Amino acid sequence: MRFQRFAALACVLAAASFIGCGGNKPGNGDEGDSTATMPKEVRIVKGENGAPFPDAKLQVLMPTPNQVVGKDCVMVKVQLTGVDLGTPTEGEQSKGINFSKDGQHIHVIVDDKPYMAMYKTDSFYVGKLSEGIHTLRAFPSRSWHESIKTPGAFVAESFYVKKKTGEPLLKDGAPLLTYSRPKGDYKGKDCDRILLDFYLSNAELGAGKYGVIASVDGQVKDTLRQWMPYFIEGLPDGEHTVKLELIGPDGKTVPGAFNSAERKIKVARSEQPAPPMAMPHDTSAAHHDSSAPKGDASKQAPKKKP
Numbered sequence: 423m424r425f426q427r428f429a430a431l432a433c434v435l436a437a438a439s440f441i442g443c444g445g446n447k448p449g450n451g452d453e454g455d456s457t458a459t460m461p462k463e464v465r466i467v468k469g470e471n472g473a474p475f476p477d478a479k480l481q482v483l484m485p486t487p488n489q490v491v492g493k494d495c496v497m498v499k500v501q502l503t504g505v506d507l508g509t510p511t512e513g514e515q516s517k518g519i520n521f522s523k524d525g526q527h528i529h530v531i532v533d534d535k536p537y538m539a540m541y542k543t544d545s546f547y548v549g550k551l552s553e554g555i556h557t558l559r560a561f562p563s564r565s566w567h568e569s570i571k572t573p574g575a576f577v578a579e580s581f582y583v584k585k586k587t588g589e590p591l592l593k594d595g596a597p598l599l600t601y602s603r604p605k606g607d608y609k610g611k612d613c614d615r616i617l618l619d620f621y622l623s624n625a626e627l628g629a630g631k632y633g634v635i636a637s638v639d640g641q642v643k644d645t646l647r648q649w650m651p652y653f654i655e656g657l658p659d660g661e662h663t664v665k666l667e668l669i670g671p672d673g674k675t676v677p678g679a680f681n682s683a684e685r686k687i688k689v690a691r692s693e694q695p696a697p698p699m700a701m702p703h704d705t706s707a708a709h710h711d712s713s714a715p716k717g718d719a720s721k722q723a724p725k726k727k728p
């Protein structure tokens with residue numbers, strides 16, 4: 423009874439927003455300096471791969487592939503090895519980019535929505551879903567939201583809510599692009615280098631091979647030919663649309679429900695991330711990446727992020 427009440431509450435809260443890892447690193451008190459340097463040109467620059475997690479392996483225990491979930495409020499359980507959830511990734515403080523003070527987490531994506539951040543392996547409610555088929559994708563992330571690209575760390579599956587209706591959007595062996603970052607709101611110095619990161623399945627990037635076209639506000643900025651993190655620099659304050667599109671060796675968009683994806687993000691240099699010590703743990707909506715409850719959603723309300 424008690425569990426059900428908690429579960430229902432968590433579900434309502436989770437459903438209220440597909441909230442995500444869009445927070446900001448703790449402020450250091452001098453972010454105001456960056457307002458003086460207004461960006462001149464938007465550009466995408468190559469980043470570097472974070473230290474590997476060679477043993478990372480993710481399995482989704484619930485829902486199982488093609489499971490018909492009896493309730494519209496869906497709970498996800500996973501098993502993750504090779505990555506310690508909730509611990510900082512070494513080097514996060516030195517990168518000068520947004521990171522979650524809650525540490526390493528899993529990006530959980532339902533259908534084509536922005537990801538939600540999962541900090542424990544069980545009892546994670548992904549919200550109230552419509553009847554019929556849905557797609558779940560998940561992969562672990564460093565604390566600065568760079569995906570862990572170890573083979574075996576990515577899961578994509580279909581499941582159903584209440585009724586086994588609808589066609590699967592995932593095709594076995596077909597090239598699949600999974601948009602991860604950027605997402606949400608960026609404030610203060612986090613605005614200067616914004617991580618662009620994606621997951622790729624069944625496709626190899628390279629000259630004469632597949633590519634990912636990255637556009638910002640409708641303008642193509644680059645065709646990315648390496649599967650690695652990039653940074654968007656020079657984005658002026660305001661709302662922006664970032665689009666990633668998988669193209670084949672022929673230059674055409676690869677068919678598939680998820681191979682062209684876009685997100686709106688908000689950049690506000692003048693807004694300061696909340697000071698890290700200003701509020702008790704787990705109540706902030708502003709300064710860290712808690713799109714969702716850390717672990718047991720039945721006990722902790724998710725933090726809303728756009």
Ligand SMILES: [Cu+2]
Nearest residue numbers: 443539563567
């Ligand atoms: Cu993240």
